[in-house]
Amino acid sequence: MKKLIMIKGDSINIMFFLMKKKIFLLMMYGRMNLMDGVSMVSQNMMMFHQFCLSIIMTILVGVCLLSFICIKKKNLPVKILYNASVVEFTWTVLPMFFLLSLGGPCFYMLYSIEGEVTNYSMDVKITGHQWYWSYEGNDYLGKSFSFDSYMKDLNELKMGHSRLLEVDNHLLLPYKHNIRLLITSSDVLHSWALPKMALKVDAIPGRLNMMSIRSMTPGSFYGQCSEICGVNHSFMPIHVQFTHFFSDLTNVYTNDQLKIMNMYYYEKMKYIIYKKKLEEYYRNKAEALKNIKPKINNEMDDYDELYKYNYSI
Ligand SMILES: [Cu+2]
Known part of the structure; x- marks a missing residue:
C-alpha cells in the first residue's frame, strides 16, 4: 500500500512540475492523433491510418517475439528452417496479404477523392496570389460572386480569434452539398490546404486543378498555404465556413457572401x-x-x- 501511495504521489508531483513549467499545456495543444475529420474522405483516411498502425504494431510485436524465441532457444532456428516448406510458404504469403490489405483501401480512397461525385451544387474557383487568396463562384442559378481574402492583422483580432489564421473575407459554403473546387495560381506555386478535410491541392499557374468537397458538419475550418511561395508565404491563411444558410443568420456577411446566401434563400x-x-x-x-x-x-x-x-x- 505504501508503495502504491508513493507512486500516486509521485505522478501528481510530476503533473504539478509539468504545469509549473507549462510543459503540460504544450502537451495538451500538441495533440497526438490526427484532426477529427469533417468529410467522408478525411474520416476514411483516419480509419486507414489506424488500420496501418495496427498492422505495423502486429508485425513489430511478431518480429520481436520471434527474435526473442530464437535468442532464448539456440537450436530452434536450425530445426525449424531446414528444409521446411511450411515456413517458406508462410513468409511468402503473409507479407503479400499485408501488402494487399494496405494497397486495397489506399487505391479505393485515391479514386474516391476525385472521381466519385458528378452532381455539384456549386463551383468555386480559387486563385492563389502573392500573398492572398481570391475566390470566384458561379451557382446553378447563374449568379456569380468574387472576393479577395487577406489575413487579418494582430490589432484587428477579436476574442477567440486565431492568430495568423483569420481573414477579412472568408469563404462561406453550404454544408451537406457537393462543391467543386477549381484551383489555380496567378503568379507562383501555392497550395490550398484544409487539414480538417484531409485536403491539399497545388495551385499551379496556367493549370486548373479540380477537387470536390462535402462537409458533413457546419463549422469554421482553417488552413494555410502549403507550398513555399515567397516572403509572406506564412501569412496567406485559408478560412472556410460551412453553414446552413437559413439558420445561421447571426454572422455578419460581406456583400459577396450575401449574394451566395440570397441564391440559396x-x-x-x-x-x-x-x-x-x-x-x-x-x-x-x-x-x-x-x-x-x-x-x-x-x-x-x-x-x-x-x-x-x-x-x-
Ligand atoms: Cu502561397
Missing part, C-alpha cells in the same frame, strides 16, 4: 411557394369532391332502378 422560398400552391390545389380538389355525389350511391341507384325494371317485367 431564393431556392428555399421557391420551394415554400411551390409547397403552398400544392396544398391549395389539393384543398380545392377536396372541396370540389365534396360537391360530387359519391359514385357508390350512383351505382346503387342504378341497381335499384334495374331491380325495379326487372320486377316490373
Whole structure:
C-alpha cells in the first residue's frame, strides 16, 4: 500500500512540475492523433491510418517475439528452417496479404477523392496570389460572386480569434452539398490546404486543378498555404465556413457572401411557394369532391332502378 501511495504521489508531483513549467499545456495543444475529420474522405483516411498502425504494431510485436524465441532457444532456428516448406510458404504469403490489405483501401480512397461525385451544387474557383487568396463562384442559378481574402492583422483580432489564421473575407459554403473546387495560381506555386478535410491541392499557374468537397458538419475550418511561395508565404491563411444558410443568420456577411446566401434563400422560398400552391390545389380538389355525389350511391341507384325494371317485367 505504501508503495502504491508513493507512486500516486509521485505522478501528481510530476503533473504539478509539468504545469509549473507549462510543459503540460504544450502537451495538451500538441495533440497526438490526427484532426477529427469533417468529410467522408478525411474520416476514411483516419480509419486507414489506424488500420496501418495496427498492422505495423502486429508485425513489430511478431518480429520481436520471434527474435526473442530464437535468442532464448539456440537450436530452434536450425530445426525449424531446414528444409521446411511450411515456413517458406508462410513468409511468402503473409507479407503479400499485408501488402494487399494496405494497397486495397489506399487505391479505393485515391479514386474516391476525385472521381466519385458528378452532381455539384456549386463551383468555386480559387486563385492563389502573392500573398492572398481570391475566390470566384458561379451557382446553378447563374449568379456569380468574387472576393479577395487577406489575413487579418494582430490589432484587428477579436476574442477567440486565431492568430495568423483569420481573414477579412472568408469563404462561406453550404454544408451537406457537393462543391467543386477549381484551383489555380496567378503568379507562383501555392497550395490550398484544409487539414480538417484531409485536403491539399497545388495551385499551379496556367493549370486548373479540380477537387470536390462535402462537409458533413457546419463549422469554421482553417488552413494555410502549403507550398513555399515567397516572403509572406506564412501569412496567406485559408478560412472556410460551412453553414446552413437559413439558420445561421447571426454572422455578419460581406456583400459577396450575401449574394451566395440570397441564391440559396431564393431556392428555399421557391420551394415554400411551390409547397403552398400544392396544398391549395389539393384543398380545392377536396372541396370540389365534396360537391360530387359519391359514385357508390350512383351505382346503387342504378341497381335499384334495374331491380325495379326487372320486377316490373
Ligand atoms: Cu502561397
